[in-house]
Amino acid sequence: MIVKLTQPYSFLDDYSEGAHPRLLQSLLLTNATQQTGYGTDEYTHEARQLIYSQIQATDDEVAIHFVPSGTAANLISIASCLRPYEAVLAVETGHILDKEAGAIEATGHKVIPVPGVRGKMTPENLERVLDRNTFFPHMAKPRLVYISNATEVGTIYTRSELRRLSETCRRRDLLLHVDGARLGVALIAEMNDLTLRDMVDYTDIFWIGGTKMGALLGEAVVVRRSLAEGFEFNIKQRGALLGKSRVMGVQFAELFRDGLYFELARHANAMARRISAQFERMGWELAADTETNQVFVVVPDAMLHRLAERIRFYEWDKRETGTVIRIVTAWATDEMAVDKLCQWLEAIYQA
Structure with a gap:
């Protein structure tokens, strides 16, 4: 309510609020330049390179794509790497469970709830739910774990917590996806010991939120190369491949140029x-x-x-x-x- x-x-x-003044100024300064569309413009290229530098990774390891919203980032990322019969696991307070109008289910994938601890997924609770979902082929097959950092209740994952969850996922042949709508405030939190490079090492897909961090719109999806083939087709099919993708490129370049x-x-x-x-x-x-x-x-x-x-x-x-x-x-x-x-x-x- x-x-x-x-x-x-x-x-x-x-x-x-709209956007930080520096982002608006950059949009105005670049407004009259002619650019190619759909993520091929020079500003989006610059934004990618700046993010590669921040996450200390190369384009051989991960691909970076820009989409306009968090719901788009979640459903495109999840739908792009699951087979029709595969399911997602999320904590009961997870954003995709009650804040995205059934967007994940609309892609044909069941979302299986897992009890959370302070808004977080734990390996122990994950294991218990997995053990109850093995009556195959009559039950949807768990394949991807969805978490958010920061969580829906504002808590963050420590490096140890994310590493343990990642180890569980890899042992159980699960993908790990991190909703990063509020990743900025999580990484700058006083008790945080995670780095962006840790996100690359411990997850399969994560995204860096711009909408809630001073941009007009836009989220940067970082996807492991082994999962990245055809990702652009999923973006296009879901109506999220913007002709004027420069709008997101300009803003992310400004956000990551000097620590803003x-x-x-x-x-x-x-x-x-x-x-x-x-x-x-x-x-x-x-x-x-x-x-x-x-x-x-x-x-x-x-x-x-x-x-x-x-x-x-x-x-x-x-x-x-x-x-x-x-x-x-x-x-x-x-x-x-x-x-x-x-x-x-x-x-x-x-x-």
Whole structure:
């Protein structure tokens, strides 16, 4: 449920604003140049080379493709490497299970839920579900594990966790796919020890989110070469091969040219930590650790309406002690708005 108000500052999501000014400036500066389409333009080539440098990989190891949205990135990646009878495994809070309108199922692939731990897939839970899905050929065959980093509850995978999951997948002949809509805030989190090169080493497909990290639109899909043959055909068939793909190329080149991508992620996380710390000072329970740019807090029901007069947020869950709300900060979150919110909360606490 969305709290609908016209005036309060929005913490609903991390894509309410358009694009970072530097990206808009680059789009304007390159606007009149004539370029070829469908990912063959010089700006998309530059973006690929910059990402190759960031992930410390070569085009012999992985291919990089740009698609306009996260749902497109997920369904194209998954559909491109599965046979019709093969299934996807995802934690019960996974984005593809309840936030993408059955897009994966629409490609003909069953999604098998796995109990999560703090929003994360664990090898132990994965193994248990796999052992219950072996009545072949009467059950869909598990083939790909879907996770997101950061997760739907804002938590992140450590290097050890991802490595163990990867080892399990390889031992059980499963592919590992990482939804990276919020990969930037995950990699810049204080407790993170993962690198982009680790993503190459431990996964088969992952993508780097741009939409939630200062771009107008666009996600960069990194796919292992052994799975990359024909990937462009899947992009085209799903209506995601843009004639003006330069729009994504220009933006990703700007994001990765000199560290802007991670600078914006750092800001989003810092704003979330400030808000989270204020809730903790007030004694309000956090429903999940604030590791990235999402804050989940249990708000006393008597305070819910008053808080809604100040900010916009999602009501996430109900508890006996109140309502769990989700507050999301972004690359563009106004620091003054955060200060005012914290001051208002402090005043309530002191009253």
